[in-house]
Amino acid sequence: MGTDFGICIQNIKKKIILNDQLYGFDTERSELLQIVKKTIDYGESDSVIVLGPRGCGKSVLIESVIKELLPDSHTLVMLNGLIHTDDNLALKSIIQQLQIKNLDGAYVEGSYADNICFLLESFRAGNKMASKSIIMVLDKFDMFCSHTNQTLLYNLFDAVQSQQNPLSIIGVSSRIDVIELLEKRVKSRFSHNILMIKPPSEPHELLGRLKCLLQLSKDCKIESDVRKNWNNNINLLISDPQLQDLMNDLLKLSNNNTKLNMLVFMALSNLSKDKMLMVENLICSFNSLYKQDLTLVNLLGLSVLELCLMISICHHSEIYNKEPFNFEMIYARYCKFASRNSSLLVTKRQVIIKAFERISIMELIQPVTAIENKNILKEYRLYKSSVNLDKMKAASNLYYRLPPVILQWIDSNII
Ligand SMILES: Nc1ncnc2c1ncn2[C@@H]1O[C@H](COP(=O)(O)OP(=O)(O)OP(=O)(O)O)[C@@H](O)[C@H]1O
Numbered sequence: 001m002g003t004d005f006g007i008c009i010q011n012i013k014k015k016i017i018l019n020d021q022l023y024g025f026d027t028e029r030s031e032l033l034q035i036v037k038k039t040i041d042y043g044e045s046d047s048v049i050v051l052g053p054r055g056c057g058k059s060v061l062i063e064s065v066i067k068e069l070l071p072d073s074h075t076l077v078m079l080n081g082l083i084h085t086d087d088n089l090a091l092k093s094i095i096q097q098l099q100i101k102n103l104d105g106a107y108v109e110g111s112y113a114d115n116i117c118f119l120l121e122s123f124r125a126g127n128k129m130a131s132k133s134i135i136m137v138l139d140k141f142d143m144f145c146s147h148t149n150q151t152l153l154y155n156l157f158d159a160v161q162s163q164q165n166p167l168s169i170i171g172v173s174s175r176i177d178v179i180e181l182l183e184k185r186v187k188s189r190f191s192h193n194i195l196m197i198k199p200p201s202e203p204h205e206l207l208g209r210l211k212c213l214l215q216l217s218k219d220c221k222i223e224s225d226v227r228k229n230w231n232n233n234i235n236l237l238i239s240d241p242q243l244q245d246l247m248n249d250l251l252k253l254s255n256n257n258t259k260l261n262m263l264v265f266m267a268l269s270n271l272s273k274d275k276m277l278m279v280e281n282l283i284c285s286f287n288s289l290y291k292q293d294l295t296l297v298n299l300l301g302l303s304v305l306e307l308c309l310m311i312s313i314c315h316h317s318e319i320y321n322k323e324p325f326n327f328e329m330i331y332a333r334y335c336k337f338a339s340r341n342s343s344l345l346v347t348k349r350q351v352i353i354k355a356f357e358r359i360s361i362m363e364l365i366q367p368v369t370a371i372e373n374k375n376i377l378k379e380y381r382l383y384k385s386s387v388n389l390d391k392m393k394a395a396s397n398l399y400y401r402l403p404p405v406i407l408q409w410i411d412s413n414i415i
């Protein structure tokens with residue numbers, strides 16, 4: 001009987017779900033920490049923009065910096081360009097998060113002008129040493145640049161520059177040209193501190209992340225020989241050349257951590273307690289997660305009605321030599337089949353229109369013209385199919401409990 005690794009597997013899965021440990025970015029982290037600490041400890045206001053492609057770990061980095069600060073040392077204000085779509089909403093949220101007066105229950109009173117005056121006065125009233133510092137994180141910073149006249153950004157950066165209340169502004173963006181979006185008067189008040197975050201670009205960096213994820217630290221409540229045994233095995237796994245190739249393939253797909261986390265999670269979930277994680281498990285998860293035929297997966301996710309429409313479409317394309325079709329043609333073909341074979345398949349026209357639209361949204365069929373002509377009713381818009389009959393046959397053989405009449409219909413386009 002081998003060692004019971006159940007608890008190790010559980011611990012790693014927990015680590016993946018909690019998702020709160022930062023790997024790497026040591027210099028960026030210490031730089032950001034320095035900026036924030038300067039505000040908290042010496043009352044010096046500053047601004048910085050964290051820049052990097054989507055999913056590269058900007059939010060995790062900021063969270064890890066904030067976690068290191070004492071909770072009483074600062075007030076945290078989090079804004080997001082997707083939620084706070086104009087200055088008024090953003091301002092109200094700032095006042096609410098700062099928990100300052102001017103609040104009536106949960107709602108902020110006053111007009112935008114009143115509120116901005118009030119906020120600026122509050123900033124001015126603060127002083128470098130005695131006031132509590134404010135850390136303001138503006139996620140999707142680029143979206144704040146599209147607000148009218150960039151008033152809020154101007155006032156915030158102005159407050160930073162004139163060193164009133166201690167304030168750190170951390171902008172987060174994935175747009176490389178974000179500085180160019182700032183108006184001249186705003187740009188001149190920005191400190192031009194930019195932290196570039198780069199996702200892993202080499203397989204060995206990804207391997208390092210994998211190792212960090214799979215190794216168990218001493219803090220885990222696991223018997224020490226089980227932990228040692230697990231960690232030794234992980235070291236062996238990491239040095240396996242097959243794993244290098246796998247990381248290479250993964251890197252070609254995407255260089256963010258989410259896909260790696262999913263891969264490990266799936267491999268661990270399929271593992272039995274007394275087994276050690278092997279390269280084969282990871283390769284198997286990789287194949288089932290990222291090497292699937294997406295068209296087939298989409299076809300298997302269709303409802304029976306949608307599948308029937310797809311069969312009609314494939315038959316039509318075969319008979320008319322891949323000529324484009326519109327909804328009416330497919331509807332007529334489907335209705336003929338349904339009325340002859342099963343009363344259960346006869347459905348309202350509106351329902352069939354919806355099913356047809358869903359097939360189009362899933363891009364199983366594509367419009368012939370990219371721009372919709374408003375003069376043509378959508379039932380007459382022309383489409384082409386991106387699925388052939390062979391693929392349909394493969395999907396129907398895998399489809400769970402497809403009625404036999406439909407299975408027979410696929411093989412014969414005579415109705
Ligand atoms: N260095 C890292 N250490 C640990 N986890 C990471 C790291 N980089 C990315 N991740 C993981 O990748 C995922 C995406 O990270 P995160 O949300 O921080 O990206 P982001 O840069 O903020 O993306 P967006 O621009 O979409 O906001 C998270 O699940 C996170 O745990």
Ligand SMILES: [Mg+2]
Nearest residue numbers: 058059060139
């Ligand atoms: Mg983020």
